[in-house]
Amino acid sequence: MKEPSVNVLGGSLEPCSTAPMTGFFRNGCCDTGPMDRGLHTVCATMTAEFLALSKYLGNDLSTPRPEFGFPGLKPGDRWCLCASRFLQAHDEGAAPKVRLAATHQNTLHIVPLEVLQQHATE
Numbered sequence: 295m296k297e298p299s300v301n302v303l304g305g306s307l308e309p310c311s312t313a314p315m316t317g318f319f320r321n322g323c324c325d326t327g328p329m330d331r332g333l334h335t336v337c338a339t340m341t342a343e344f345l346a347l348s349k350y351l352g353n354d355l356s357t358p359r360p361e362f363g364f365p366g367l368k369p370g371d372r373w374c375l376c377a378s379r380f381l382q383a384h385d386e387g388a389a390p391k392v393r394l395a396a397t398h399q400n401t402l403h404i405v406p407l408e409v410l411q412q413h414a415t416e
Contacts (some may be wrong), residue, residue: 299325300399302410309336310337311372314365324374324398332376337396339415340371342365344383345389353379353414384409391415398401 297306312322316337318330324337338344339348344374346355355373358366367373372393381404383389401410 308395334374335398335401336375336380337393338390
């Protein structure tokens with residue numbers, strides 16, 4: 295049986311979003327595994343500013359892509375972001391808010407806890 299996933303605070307990883315359904319495994323959690331090369335582990339609440347930055351950087355998260363079952367995101371939606379993209383948004387001053395209890399501990403390989411805490415919602 296698989297070990298339960300752990301969040302950046304050391305507790306059990308909480309769900310991020312099921313509407314829209316998020317996560318690398320589309321299970322609502324920012325879980326990760328060997329196939330997740332992008333480390334989609336940061337549970338973030340989308341903002342217009344972040345969505346615009348992501349689109350500018352070549353990852354359009356706001357346009358629906360029904361062929362991939364992707365509804366398109368709008369401000370207020372929660373989504374599992376790549377840790378490196380979150381750090382880039384932080385460096386650009388456009389980081390979205392983060393739900394620490396739903397952010398996977400592997401995020402800490404890329405983003406320092408202090409940076410995540412600066413953007414924490416809880």
